[in-house]
Amino acid sequence: RGGEDTVVDAEVAALRERGHDVELHEAHNVDPGERAGGSRLTVARRAVWSRDAAEAVARHAREFRPDVAHVHNHAYELSASIFPALAASGAAVVQTLHNYRMTCSNAYLxxxxxPCEDCVGSRAAWHGIQHRCFRGSLSGSTMLAAMQLAWRRGALQSVDRFIVLTEFAREIFERVGVPSDRLVVRPNTIPDPGFTSAERDADAPLLFVGRLERAKGIDVLLDAWRDDDPRLLVAGSGPLQSELQPGAGVTMLGAQSAEQVRELMAQARALVVPSTWYEGFPMVILEAMAAGTPIVASDLGSLAEIVRDPELGWRVPAGDAAALRDVLLRVAADPAESERRGAAARAAYEHDYVQPVVMDQLEQLYADAIAARSAC
Structure with a gap:
C-alpha cells in the first residue's frame, strides 16, 4: 500500500481508538490508461465528473449520516463530483491535499x-497540456486539466477545510485559489515505534528508502556515493532499478517490509532524501525522526521546511551530486554530530509529530469544519 493508504489506515485506527464511529468509502482506483472496457472518452469523462460516484457517495452519506466527510483521494474513480454530493448531505467536508495533482498534471510540480510552477495559479493547465506532463500523453494531460477545472468547480464551493501538510504547500494552494481561511497546515503522523537512545555502531551505514525514480534523486545519490566506508544501503524498487549502476560501497536491498525499514532506520547513521521534487510530507522522514536518525535532504520545497539544518540534519542543493557527497563525507566523519542531530530529530518528533498531538489537531479541525458548515 502507498503512502496515502498508510496515512488513511493509521488515521482511521486512531479515530476509532478515540471513540469516533468511522466508515470508509473506498473505490478500487484503476488507472485510466489501464482500464479495460469502455472508450477512452468514457473513461476520461468518468474521471472528470462521475454521476455514478456522486450517487454512491450520497447514498452512503444518507445511510451513515456522518458529521464530517473527509476526502483523501478523489482521482480517478470518484472524481470531483463527490464534493457537492457530500456537501448536500449536510456533512462538513474536509479534503487532505497530499500532493500537487490539482494544479500539476504529474502531481510533482x-x-x-x-521544479516547475508554470501551472500554479493558472486557470487551466495549458502548460501541462503543451508539454504533455501526464506520462507524455496529450490526451492524458488534457484529461488532467479537465479534472483540475472540475475540482475547482466541485471542491472550492463545497469543502469547508482543506488540509495541507506544510506551510510550503499552503503557499502553493493559496496561489491556486484555495481561500486562505479554509487552508489548515497539519502534518502527517505515525504511531511511535518505541525508541532507545543506544549509540549507532562506528560503521553504521547511510540509508536511502524510497521508489527508485528520478524524482526521488536516487541517480544523484549513486553518482555522489561510491565509497565503502560507511556503506550505503538502498531499500526500494522502481523504474530505474535496471538502469542504476551502484558503486562497490552500495548495497541494493530491493523492496523492504515496514518492519524491515524500521530496523534499518534504527541502525543507520543518517537517512538520505535527495529528492528533486518538492515532496509533500514523506512518511520516511517521520520514521527517521521517530528512530532518532538524522536526515540529509534536498534544500527545496517541503523538505527545506521539515529538515531544519543544523538542528535535525543537513540540507544540500537538489540535484548537486558533488555537494551531496561533501555532506555525506562530513556525516561519516563525525558520528558524534550525527548522534546529536538524531536526538534532536527524535525530540522534534515527540513535540510536533506524535500521534496524540496530530490527532488533537485533526479533531479541532473537524470541529471548526462542522461550525463552518452549520453557519452556512
Whole structure:
C-alpha cells in the first residue's frame, strides 16, 4: 500500500481508538490508461465528473449520516463530483491535499527533472497540456486539466477545510485559489515505534528508502556515493532499478517490509532524501525522526521546511551530486554530530509529530469544519 493508504489506515485506527464511529468509502482506483472496457472518452469523462460516484457517495452519506466527510483521494474513480454530493448531505467536508495533482498534471510540480510552477495559479493547465506532463500523453494531460477545472468547480464551493501538510504547500494552494481561511497546515503522523537512545555502531551505514525514480534523486545519490566506508544501503524498487549502476560501497536491498525499514532506520547513521521534487510530507522522514536518525535532504520545497539544518540534519542543493557527497563525507566523519542531530530529530518528533498531538489537531479541525458548515 502507498503512502496515502498508510496515512488513511493509521488515521482511521486512531479515530476509532478515540471513540469516533468511522466508515470508509473506498473505490478500487484503476488507472485510466489501464482500464479495460469502455472508450477512452468514457473513461476520461468518468474521471472528470462521475454521476455514478456522486450517487454512491450520497447514498452512503444518507445511510451513515456522518458529521464530517473527509476526502483523501478523489482521482480517478470518484472524481470531483463527490464534493457537492457530500456537501448536500449536510456533512462538513474536509479534503487532505497530499500532493500537487490539482494544479500539476504529474502531481510533482516537476518537468524535465526540474521544479516547475508554470501551472500554479493558472486557470487551466495549458502548460501541462503543451508539454504533455501526464506520462507524455496529450490526451492524458488534457484529461488532467479537465479534472483540475472540475475540482475547482466541485471542491472550492463545497469543502469547508482543506488540509495541507506544510506551510510550503499552503503557499502553493493559496496561489491556486484555495481561500486562505479554509487552508489548515497539519502534518502527517505515525504511531511511535518505541525508541532507545543506544549509540549507532562506528560503521553504521547511510540509508536511502524510497521508489527508485528520478524524482526521488536516487541517480544523484549513486553518482555522489561510491565509497565503502560507511556503506550505503538502498531499500526500494522502481523504474530505474535496471538502469542504476551502484558503486562497490552500495548495497541494493530491493523492496523492504515496514518492519524491515524500521530496523534499518534504527541502525543507520543518517537517512538520505535527495529528492528533486518538492515532496509533500514523506512518511520516511517521520520514521527517521521517530528512530532518532538524522536526515540529509534536498534544500527545496517541503523538505527545506521539515529538515531544519543544523538542528535535525543537513540540507544540500537538489540535484548537486558533488555537494551531496561533501555532506555525506562530513556525516561519516563525525558520528558524534550525527548522534546529536538524531536526538534532536527524535525530540522534534515527540513535540510536533506524535500521534496524540496530530490527532488533537485533526479533531479541532473537524470541529471548526462542522461550525463552518452549520453557519452556512
Amino acid at each position: 516537476l518537468r524535465d527533472d526540474r
